[in-house]
Amino acid sequence: MIGRSLSNSVINLGIQDQYAEALNQLGFEFEVLAEQEGDASLGNGGLARFSACQMDSLATLDYPAWGYGLRYEYGLFRQIIVDGFQHEQPDYWLNFGNPWEIERIHVTYEVKFNGTVEEVDMNGEKVKVWIPGETVEAVAYDNPIPGYGTKNTINLRLWAAKPSNQFDLEAYNTGDYINSIVNRQNTEAISNVLYPDDRSHQGKEMRLKQQYFFVSASLQDIIRRFKEAHNNFDELPEQVALHLNDTHPSLSIAEIMRILVDEEHLGWSKAWNIVNKIFSFTTHTVVAEGLEKIPVDLLGSLLPRHLQILYEINSNFMEELKKKIGLDYNRLSRMSIIEEGAVKSIRMANLSIVCSHTVNGVSKVHSNTLKTKTFKDFYELWPEKFQYTTNGVTQRRWIVVSNPSLCALLSKWLGTEAWIRNADLLTGLRDHVDNTSFRHEWKMVKRLNKMRLAEYIETMSGVKVSLDAMFDVQVKRIHEYKRQLLNIFGIIHRYDCLKNMDKNDRRKVVPRVCIIGGKAAPGYEIAKKIIKLCHAVAEKVNNDADIGDLLKLVFIPDYNVSVAELVIPGADLSQHISTAGHEASGTGSMKFLMNGCLLLATADGSTVEIIEELGSDNLFLFGAKVEEVAELREKGGALKVPLQFARVLRMVRDGYFGDKDYFQSLCDTVEVGNDFYLLGSDFGSYLEAQAAADKAFVEPDKWIKMSILSAAASGRFSSDRTIREYAERTWKIDPCQCPF
Numbered sequence: 001m002i003g004r005s006l007s008n009s010v011i012n013l014g015i016q017d018q019y020a021e022a023l024n025q026l027g028f029e030f031e032v033l034a035e036q037e038g039d040a041s042l043g044n045g046g047l048a049r050f051s052a053c054q055m056d057s058l059a060t061l062d063y064p065a066w067g068y069g070l071r072y073e074y075g076l077f078r079q080i081i082v083d084g085f086q087h088e089q090p091d092y093w094l095n096f097g098n099p100w101e102i103e104r105i106h107v108t109y110e111v112k113f114n115g116t117v118e119e120v121d122m123n124g125e126k127v128k129v130w131i132p133g134e135t136v137e138a139v140a141y142d143n144p145i146p147g148y149g150t151k152n153t154i155n156l157r158l159w160a161a162k163p164s165n166q167f168d169l170e171a172y173n174t175g176d177y178i179n180s181i182v183n184r185q186n187t188e189a190i191s192n193v194l195y196p197d198d199r200s201h202q203g204k205e206m207r208l209k210q211q212y213f214f215v216s217a218s219l220q221d222i223i224r225r226f227k228e229a230h231n232n233f234d235e236l237p238e239q240v241a242l243h244l245n246d247t248h249p250s251l252s253i254a255e256i257m258r259i260l261v262d263e264e265h266l267g268w269s270k271a272w273n274i275v276n277k278i279f280s281f282t283t284h285t286v287v288a289e290g291l292e293k294i295p296v297d298l299l300g301s302l303l304p305r306h307l308q309i310l311y312e313i314n315s316n317f318m319e320e321l322k323k324k325i326g327l328d329y330n331r332l333s334r335m336s337i338i339e340e341g342a343v344k345s346i347r348m349a350n351l352s353i354v355c356s357h358t359v360n361g362v363s364k365v366h367s368n369t370l371k372t373k374t375f376k377d378f379y380e381l382w383p384e385k386f387q388y389t390t391n392g393v394t395q396r397r398w399i400v401v402s403n404p405s406l407c408a409l410l411s412k413w414l415g416t417e418a419w420i421r422n423a424d425l426l427t428g429l430r431d432h433v434d435n436t437s438f439r440h441e442w443k444m445v446k447r448l449n450k451m452r453l454a455e456y457i458e459t460m461s462g463v464k465v466s467l468d469a470m471f472d473v474q475v476k477r478i479h480e481y482k483r484q485l486l487n488i489f490g491i492i493h494r495y496d497c498l499k500n501m502d503k504n505d506r507r508k509v510v511p512r513v514c515i516i517g518g519k520a521a522p523g524y525e526i527a528k529k530i531i532k533l534c535h536a537v538a539e540k541v542n543n544d545a546d547i548g549d550l551l552k553l554v555f556i557p558d559y560n561v562s563v564a565e566l567v568i569p570g571a572d573l574s575q576h577i578s579t580a581g582h583e584a585s586g587t588g589s590m591k592f593l594m595n596g597c598l599l600l601a602t603a604d605g606s607t608v609e610i611i612e613e614l615g616s617d618n619l620f621l622f623g624a625k626v627e628e629v630a631e632l633r634e635k636g637g638a639l640k641v642p643l644q645f646a647r648v649l650r651m652v653r654d655g656y657f658g659d660k661d662y663f664q665s666l667c668d669t670v671e672v673g674n675d676f677y678l679l680g681s682d683f684g685s686y687l688e689a690q691a692a693a694d695k696a697f698v699e700p701d702k703w704i705k706m707s708i709l710s711a712a713a714s715g716r717f718s719s720d721r722t723i724r725e726y727a728e729r730t731w732k733i734d735p736c737q738c739p740f
């Protein structure tokens, strides 16, 4: 999820001024031109954007890395809002071409599907031969990712599917010419469209085809390059480290075994020893139900040889496991790569753990959950495999590109631009926090960014907002666990209080602009209802003359990287309020932190580490802790929820915001006894945290200090740190400086 590339590229190449000057001579303004670029949205949410940050850091830190992916013709859908409802429109982002990509017409590979497997005798040795039923061609499109302050540029190689040159002669000869051409064209569909659900793609044939297409082309490419310089596969682990970013590429384990055993004839155990040394795995999901499973029938018909290989890997693993743990059949069946049951499936996470030398979590809390719950059995077997590497974001994109005024201010007061490559230097801001002119300049920068955001809000929604109000933002994918509904209920409560106050009391209230943005997966009914409720509440609140500037609610449509670049620098407060134990890490909070925005958060994911850096006095923390959540859920119906929560729920149920019937099922999800994400039991402390934020905001000096300290604490959350940790601990690679 790269977003735009122009500004980032000229900044990383260090040619920003010359480029702007050259454009000027041609009669264009850089800023105006940069706005014309569309976003590359080739992923869904946190994981996809994190990958883009990782690429920027890999390039900047001179690591010799490649990224692989699919060149979807339709990226993540565009969200438009009609009468408060989300509608999805196709994102045909390649309409005017993509100026950054280089089509490599000579870098193509055949990717095979379906067919049968035969056993043949080759010089006395039994060899499996896969006779595919369909062949598709993968064509490489290279997208250069320049590092900052280095000549190093790395490559993001994206694959597009094209019909293969292999003709089905039979079909042509029998005269079914037109149908043969149509079938050939259908193969291009593989790289057509990104699946827009960021959690579940279970059992979708096209999704599996996409995964294998991506994996097969990438591995052929990697092995070809390896073979150009080496002729002994024993050297593969020395030369190649393959990182599985979640389970989506984990078919590569079976594919590389197939290549080494069937095509390179290394023999199973030799191939297995090699494969075990090259894979590492990071999981980005928390709950076991979120883990990918592929039905055996589907996999067997699409990739018959791979299914055999997966069975063999599993059978060897089960034998080895029995030797270690005995005949504990429950545990054996939990750890098996094959899940028995109504739909027999391959557990992709189990496969990735068994075959990787390292299993990573993305924050300390996440890692603990993996060790004690999700992958407990595996942790007890291989404790040494489990690590965590806290996520990070790149300060190049999230400060230098998106917040030029803050960038200039930081360099001025830190006396150097070195923080752009070494974010640890941001701690130096602490030395100036008591300096009034620094604080004044800081305030001015925030005001400027709020102005920019206010203009955008007015253009997008027609709502005029006051710059003196606190800009309170929650932008991320819409999910029940991320609890946008808690935020909306908080806003309803605030509105209700305002309505019941007399004029004098109203004068003391801190004005708020509540900003919510994010996409719901097209089939996720409850998430779509949350969006609709947000609009219904906004309609009521924003048009209430009684309330005026004291409270505004705005939904920003089509949240993407470019919108984030505008919204984040302009936020005073941002919300990261997932039910504890559900957000693996969260990277949005890190971007807000870097931009001097205060956090209102639960102790979930990376927030716990943010607190370690920032101190709990400098953010607004609330809600149940991870270790309390299970107990609260057990109490279920016996839980006491605050009266305010019940009142807000009643208002929605009674149709105070219209569409009474439509919102009933949404309300059911948070009713006592049914409230899995614990909105009711966290509501009281949420309101307290909001009240604490209001209190701090009326003391501008205190607020600005907290804002400065937030940015000063953000250095640890640079993806440069993340990548360095991966390089040193997981991949064991050194930087490799560009010699030119």
Ligand code: 8GP
Pocket (backbone or CB within 6 Å): 045, 046, 047, 048, 050, 198, 199, 246, 284, 285, 362, 391, 583, 584, 585, 586, 587, 605
């Ligand atoms: C996200 C996590 O939800 C988020 O907490 C984390 O910061 C981010 O990954 C990067 O690590 N996970 C996903 O986007 C995700 O699980 N996507 C599903 C398709 C696996």
